Amino acid sequence: MKTQDLTMVPRSDQDASLPFPSLDGNTLQAYNKLVSTLYRCLHDNTGFQSFFDAFQQHFKALQGGILGVTSNPQRMVYGWTFGYPEGFEEWYINSDLPEKDEALTRYAQLPPRQFDSFLGGDSSRTILDILGPESRAWAEAVGMGDSAGMLVTRENGTNVVFMANRHQDFGPYTDDELLQMNLLAPHIENAVALHLKLYQSNSDNENLAMALNHVNKPLMVFNALGNIAQANNAARDLLDNTGNLFIGDDQRLHSSDRRLTRKLHDAISTAIVLSHKGHLDTQTLFIQNGHERLAICLTPLVANSIEHNGVLAELFSFDINLVPDFGKLQSLFQCTPAEAGVAVDLIHGLSANEIAVAKEISIHTARQHIKNLLAKNGYRKQTELVSMLVRALG
The missing domain is CATH 3.30.450.40 (GAF domain)
Incomplete structure (x- = not known):
C-alpha cells in the first residue's frame, strides 16, 4: 500500500481545526x-x-x-x-x-x-x-x-x-x-x-454427507462456527423422535428448553476451541426425554487446515428402564460388580454425589469406584471414561 493511499480526511468542518494524528x-x-x-x-x-x-x-x-x-x-x-x-x-x-x-x-x-x-x-x-x-x-x-x-x-x-x-x-x-x-x-x-x-463452504460438502449416511448410528458434524455442516439420516430421525431437540433455521442445534440450548451451544463452542488447540478431549451431555435418555458425545475434529476443524457429535438413545448388560461391562472395563453399577449410573449422566445418594454409599466410596474405573482403563478424565462407557453400550 502506498503512503498517499493513507491520507485521512477530517470527519467534519467542526473537527477541521483540531490537530489530527499523523x-x-x-x-x-x-x-x-x-x-x-x-x-x-x-x-x-x-x-x-x-x-x-x-x-x-x-x-x-x-x-x-x-x-x-x-x-x-x-x-x-x-x-x-x-x-x-x-x-x-x-x-x-x-x-x-x-x-x-x-x-x-x-x-x-x-x-x-x-x-x-x-x-x-x-x-x-x-x-x-x-x-x-x-x-x-x-x-x-x-x-x-x-x-x-x-x-x-x-x-x-x-x-x-x-x-x-x-x-x-x-x-x-x-x-x-x-x-x-x-x-x-x-x-x-x-x-x-x-x-x-x-x-x-464446508456445509455443502456432499462427500461428508455421503460418508455419514453410510453409518447407521446417528452422527452430526459441526463446522468451526458451531453450525451443523451435516447430519446423517439416522441423526435426523432421532431428533424427530425426541421432540425437544431440533435443527434451527440458523443451522444450529436447539432445544425447546432454553437452558438446555445454552448448555448445548457452550459444549459445542468448547469443543471448537479444543479443536483449534489440537486437544481431542470428548465430553458427553445427557438429556432426559420421558423414559428415554439421550447422550451426545462431542469430539473435536482436527484437520490439516484450521478452517476444516469442527466437532463430531455421536447421539445415543437409552431406555432408562432397560437393565444394562453388567457382564459385558465387567468384561470390557475390567471392573467389579460394584464398579459396574457405578458405571451404569455414569452412563445415565449421574454425578458422583448423585451416585452416592442413589446407592446409599458415601461420596468417598463413589469417587473411589470412579477412580478405579479410570485407573483400570487408562483414562485421565472422567469425561473420557463416560464417553467410552456410552459408546460401548450405545
Missing part, C-alpha cells in the same frame, strides 16, 4: 507489514496466530482476539484468541462472564470497522474505574490498563468482535495507535469475511 514513515512501514501478515493468514493453516503475534508486538497488547458472540444472550460461540492462559477460553465459554463483559458489549454496539478504546488516551483514569465487579476482578488480576476493539461484522444473530487488552505498564492506547487500528479495520473485516466463507 503517522511517520517507520510507523507506516510497520502498518504495511501488519496488513501483509494479516492476509498471509488466509494461505496457511494456523488461523490468525501470525497476525496476532505481530499485532501484539506492535501495539504492546496483552491479550485479545476475534470472537463470534451471540447477542441475546451474549455468549461466545467461536473465536481465535491470543495471550490468555491455558484453559481460559473453555472457562469463559461456560461462565456467565460474556453476558457481563463490558468490552464485548461496548464493541458490539459500535458501527462496523470503527475501533474505540475505554480510556481514549486519558492516562489520568484507570479501566478498573469503568468495569463492573466481575470484569474488574479479571482485569485487576492480569494488570489490564486499557482495552480497544471494534465490531467486525454482524450477521445471523452473531456479532464478530475484535478486541485487544493492554497491560497497565504501557499506559492507555494513544490517538496514533487508534488511527493505525482504524486503518487496519477494513482489512481485518476483509480477512475475517474470507475466513468465514471458508468455514461456511
Whole structure:
C-alpha cells in the first residue's frame, strides 16, 4: 500500500481545526507489514496466530482476539484468541462472564470497522474505574490498563468482535495507535469475511454427507462456527423422535428448553476451541426425554487446515428402564460388580454425589469406584471414561 493511499480526511468542518494524528514513515512501514501478515493468514493453516503475534508486538497488547458472540444472550460461540492462559477460553465459554463483559458489549454496539478504546488516551483514569465487579476482578488480576476493539461484522444473530487488552505498564492506547487500528479495520473485516466463507463452504460438502449416511448410528458434524455442516439420516430421525431437540433455521442445534440450548451451544463452542488447540478431549451431555435418555458425545475434529476443524457429535438413545448388560461391562472395563453399577449410573449422566445418594454409599466410596474405573482403563478424565462407557453400550 502506498503512503498517499493513507491520507485521512477530517470527519467534519467542526473537527477541521483540531490537530489530527499523523503517522511517520517507520510507523507506516510497520502498518504495511501488519496488513501483509494479516492476509498471509488466509494461505496457511494456523488461523490468525501470525497476525496476532505481530499485532501484539506492535501495539504492546496483552491479550485479545476475534470472537463470534451471540447477542441475546451474549455468549461466545467461536473465536481465535491470543495471550490468555491455558484453559481460559473453555472457562469463559461456560461462565456467565460474556453476558457481563463490558468490552464485548461496548464493541458490539459500535458501527462496523470503527475501533474505540475505554480510556481514549486519558492516562489520568484507570479501566478498573469503568468495569463492573466481575470484569474488574479479571482485569485487576492480569494488570489490564486499557482495552480497544471494534465490531467486525454482524450477521445471523452473531456479532464478530475484535478486541485487544493492554497491560497497565504501557499506559492507555494513544490517538496514533487508534488511527493505525482504524486503518487496519477494513482489512481485518476483509480477512475475517474470507475466513468465514471458508468455514461456511464446508456445509455443502456432499462427500461428508455421503460418508455419514453410510453409518447407521446417528452422527452430526459441526463446522468451526458451531453450525451443523451435516447430519446423517439416522441423526435426523432421532431428533424427530425426541421432540425437544431440533435443527434451527440458523443451522444450529436447539432445544425447546432454553437452558438446555445454552448448555448445548457452550459444549459445542468448547469443543471448537479444543479443536483449534489440537486437544481431542470428548465430553458427553445427557438429556432426559420421558423414559428415554439421550447422550451426545462431542469430539473435536482436527484437520490439516484450521478452517476444516469442527466437532463430531455421536447421539445415543437409552431406555432408562432397560437393565444394562453388567457382564459385558465387567468384561470390557475390567471392573467389579460394584464398579459396574457405578458405571451404569455414569452412563445415565449421574454425578458422583448423585451416585452416592442413589446407592446409599458415601461420596468417598463413589469417587473411589470412579477412580478405579479410570485407573483400570487408562483414562485421565472422567469425561473420557463416560464417553467410552456410552459408546460401548450405545
